[in-house]
Amino acid sequence: MDLLRVVMVGASRTPYHDGLFFFDLQLPPSYPDAPPQVYYHSFGLRLNPNLYESGTVYLSLLNTFGGEGTEVWSSTASSLLQVVVSIQGLVLNDKPYYNETGYETMVDKPEGRRNALPYSENAYLLTLRTMLHLLHRPPRGFEEFVKEHFRHRGRFVLRTCNAWLQGNIVDNAHATEVSRKQPCSAGLRLALTNMVPSLMAAFTEIRADGCEEYRSCESNCHVLSATH
Incomplete structure (x- = not known):
């Protein structure tokens, strides 16, 4: 076997939570002397x-x-599992802003903190757009996998959107209640007002569990859209 497909679920407390990411x-022919492509x-x-x-x-x-040392591929020490874990842990992380070349020096600095939040908000919005693409055009052979994932997690995606619209954030590790206050930019709120109805329609089409609970989220979007 020389061709594999990997799907990752975005980790909680990251902009990518509940998303699916296909690789x-x-x-x-030179593997394992050379790394996988x-x-x-x-989308x-x-x-x-x-990415x-x-x-x-x-x-x-x-x-x-x-890179250097253990950061680069080694024919004797590196593995496919290492590649997958590195993408999951080092790429799809909670603060992707600092993955930009040279930006790692701004960790815990005022400028870094100021820029990291809008960057994460944009990553979150793009994760939602990726969900819509996957629901409409799932990779061949994974159609039912995609549907089943969002049938179970669709309600929590909408819960998070609803929390953002109300100026809160969901503790997605437990996905039961709003856990703490966090600023939400006007741009994020406006983008969500346009995106949530599409998410609601896509989740309803696949009969996702519990989505009817979040009709209020869609109503909030219509109200916010009217105010703009």
Whole structure:
């Protein structure tokens, strides 16, 4: 076997939570002397500095980005599992802003904190758009997998949207209640007013569990849209 497909679920407390992210891995003839070639199903969206619209994944372990020592591929020590875990943990993380080249120096600095929030908000919106693309055009062979995932998680996606619209954020690890206050930009609220109805329609079409609970979320969108 030299062609594999990997699907990851975005981790809680990141802009990518509950999203699905598809990667195709091809093992070249020289594998394991050379790393696998990885293609990300981006749908033309760049929701992370390491994931390009073209599908290229920039990662030291794949020799597509600079690195040294254990950061780069080793024919004796590296593995496919390491590649997958690196994408999940180092790329789809809670503060993708700092993945931009040179921006890691701004961690915990005022400028970094000021810029990281809008960057994460945009990554969250692009994650929602990726969900819609997957629901409308799931990768071949994964049609039912995509439906089943969002049948179970659709309500929590809408819960998070509703929390943002109300100026809160959901503790998605438990997905039971609003846990703490967090600023929400006007731009995010406006974007959600336009996106939530489409999400609601897509989840309703696949008969996602509990979506009827969040009709109020859709109503909030109509009210906010009218005020703008």
